[in-house]
Amino acid sequence: MLRGSNLLRLADYNQAVILDLIRREPGASRTDLQRTSGLASQTISNITRRLIDAEMIRESAPSDAVRGRPSIPLTVNGDGAFAVGVHVDPARLTILLLDAAGEVRHRQQLRTPQATNPDEMTALIAVSTGRLIRESGIDRDRVLGLGIAVPGPLDVLTGVVLDPPQLPMWRDVRLRADLHDATGMPVLLDKDVTASATAELRKSAASDFLFLYLGSGVGASVVTQGQVLRGASNNIGEIGDILVDPTAEDLGWSGRRGGLAAACVPEALVIQAVQAGLMPLPDLTDYLAIDDACTALCELAAGGDAAASAILDRAARRVAVGIGVLVNFIDVPRVVLGGPTWNRLSGAFLPVLEDAVRHELVVSRETFTVVGSAVGEQLAAQGAAELVMDHFLAPRASVLVMD
Template identity: 45%
Template sequence: MGMRRGTNLPRMGDFNQSVILEAIRRSGEGLSRIELVEATGLSAQTITNITRRLLDEGLIAEAGRTINGPGKPRVTLRLVAESRFSVGVHLDPAVITFVLLNMTGEAVGRRVVRTQDRDPSAIVETMAKTIEILIDEAGIDRNLVAGVGVAAPGPLDAAKGTVIDPPKLDGWHRVPLRSVLAEATGFEVTLEKDTTAAAVGELWTGDATSEGSFLFVYLGTGLGAAAARDGGVVAGSTHNFGEIGHIMVDPEGPPCACGSRGCVEVVCTPQAIVEQAEAAGVFDDEPQGGGANEVDERFLRLCERASAGELPALGVLRRSAGHLAVLISVLTNVLDVDRVVLGGPFWGPLSDVYLREIPEPLHRRSATRAVRTLTVDGAVVGDDVGAVGAACVVLDAVLTPRASDLYLED
C-alpha cells in the first residue's frame, strides 16, 4: 500500500475554502457567515478569513442583508456566477455537443455539430472553432474560462490522454485528443469517459436528494455505467470504470464476438433493440443499415409506437427493460449503492416504459432487498448530460473539496 502523507495548515486552508465555496454554491440563495458556521462546522474566525479571500478573488459577492431581530444584520454571500466558466465537449459517433457553463453550472451557451464521416484532425479543428464561437457569442472574457472538458466513449488511455477505439468513428485509433485540442485551443483540456462525465454532471447539478451513493447507467450508442459515493464519482484506476458491454443479461440472446451470448452489447444497445423490433415486425419498411443516424431514427420510431400503445413495439421495450433490470441488478449487487439514475441521449424516449418496468424485477433480484428498496430515477440533466458533465469535471476540479487534496505531496 502506498504510504499516506500527512497534512498541514496551508492544505487545510485550501480544503476549507473549497468546503465553504461548495456550501455557498449548493445553497442557491446564498448563506450568511453564521449559516456557514453551522453548515461547515468551521469556526467564525475561519469563515471570516476565508470568505474575505473569496470576496477578494471575486468568486463570491455580498448579496443583501437580512435583519433578524436585534444585533447586526446578516450579510448573504453568494457565488458570482460569471466569475469563472468552463467548456464541455461531448464526442459521440453521431454528434458533438458543446456547452459553456458558468460557476453555478448553468449553460450560457450551447452548440451541436454533426460528426459523420470526418477524420480526427478535421474534428479537432471543428472543435477548436466551435469553442471559440461559443465564447465569442457569450461575450465573456476568455481568461475567465477555467478549461475545456471532453467526454468521449471509453476505453481511454487516460495517462496519454488518448481515445483508444471509439465505436463508429473510423480513423480514431489512439487519437491523442487531450494534447491536440489543448494545442488547438490554448486551454487546459481534461479528457474523461462520457459515462463518468455524465455522473459528475448529475452529482454537480443534482439537488440535495442526490445524497448517498448512486449508480448511473448511461444509455448512448453503447451502454456504460458510473458510480458516485461520498460526494465523488469513482473514476477507476485508469479512468475506465464502468465497462459493462460484456455482462450477460439474456442466456437465450444472440451470440457475441466475445464468445458468450446475450451480452449487453448485443442485447441492450439502441442498435440491438432496433434489430429486436425489426424481428418482431414493428416496422413496415425494410432495415436501412446500421449507421448511427439510421439507428437513431428507427429507435425513435419504435419508442413513438410504444407510446401510442402499439403492442408489438411495447412488447419489445418491455423485454428490453427486463434485460436492463438484469444488468442493473448485477451492478447494484456488486457496488452496493443507494439509488439508480438512468440517463444519456437515448434515455428520454425510453423513460416512461423503463421507469414502470424496471423497479419490480430489480427489487426481486436485489441482494439487499431485506434491508432496503432501491429507487430508480431519470437523470436531472437531459440529452446534453455528456457535455454538461464534461464541463462539470472542469468546474469540479476548481470547486469541490476533496480530502485527497489534504495530503502533502511526495
C-alpha cells in the first residue's frame, strides 16, 4: 500500500478543501484560508498543522505584516505527492512525473512501438514508469497513482479502450485494470483531449476556450466557465468527420473525403505530399513512418518549398473552417491548439488561422484569439497526471480511478 495515497484518502473533507485552496492559490495565509473556506480559525490551524506534519504543505518566510501577527504564506510541498502521467499517441508515447506543486519533474518521450499489442504496451509503460520513479530519486510511497490519456472512444467508467480508429490492435482493452495489475498503482484512464484541456486550463488564465488536439488524429475539447466539458459518455470531441472542403481531392483514404481529419492529420498530409510528388509513399500501416514523413513535409515547407508550403497553407485554411463550425456552435472567444503534431504545424498554421477563422464567424468577436498551447507537447500526459492529483487531493473526487 502506498503511504501517500493512504494519507490522503483518509483525509477528511475539510482537509481536502484547505489543501485544494492552497494548491490553487499558492501563498495563501491561514487568514486567507479562513475567509475563503468559511471554516473556523481553530479548524484551519489544526488542518494546516496536520498537512505540514504530513509534508504536504510548508510555510514560507512571512511577509511584513502591516499590523498584528505576520501573515505566513502557505504553499504546497512539491515533494509531498506525485502522479505519473502517460499519453499514448499512435506515434508518440510520453511518460512524465508531476509533483504536487504542478511541476514536471521528469519526462520521457518515446516513439510508440508499432504493431504492438496492448499487453506489450502495458508492460512497456510499467517498466518505463518504474524506471522514471527510480531515476527521479523521489519517495515511491508518495506517488498517488498513474493517469493515462489515450485516443477515444473509451468507456471511462469501466476503464476500457473501445475501438480507437488509430490503434487497430486495441479493441475493448481493459487498459485501466491491466495497468493497475502491472504497476500496483491506482490508475485513471481518460481521453487525450480531456486530459489536454485539463492541463491547459491549469496553466492558462483563460476560462473559456476550445482546445484543438493535433496528433496522429484530430480531436477537440471545450472549457466553459473554468470547467472542462467531457461529454455525457466522456467521449467529447470526435470532430474528424466535419466537412471542411466540399471540393477536396480524393485521398483514397478511410477518413471522410473533405473532412477535418483528411485536412490535417499526418497521414492525410503525407498522402497529399506524395500526390504532389514531394516524397515516396511511406508504409501507411506504420505511424512512425507517417510521423517521420510528416516531419519531412513540415521541414520542406519551413525551408521554402512552394509545393510543401501550399499543402500546409491549404490545411490551415481547412482547419479554420472546422474551427469556425465549432466556435459558431459553442461560442468561445479563444481557441488553443496543441498535441504531438502541433509544434511541427504551428509555423505554417499560426500566421493563417486567426484571420481565416474570423472569416467563418457568425458573431463578430473583437477579442477572438487563436493561440498555441501554453503547456507544450507533453500536455496530454501532464493533464492525465493532474487528473490523478485532483482525484486524490481535491474535495470533489472523481469516480474514475480504479485501485
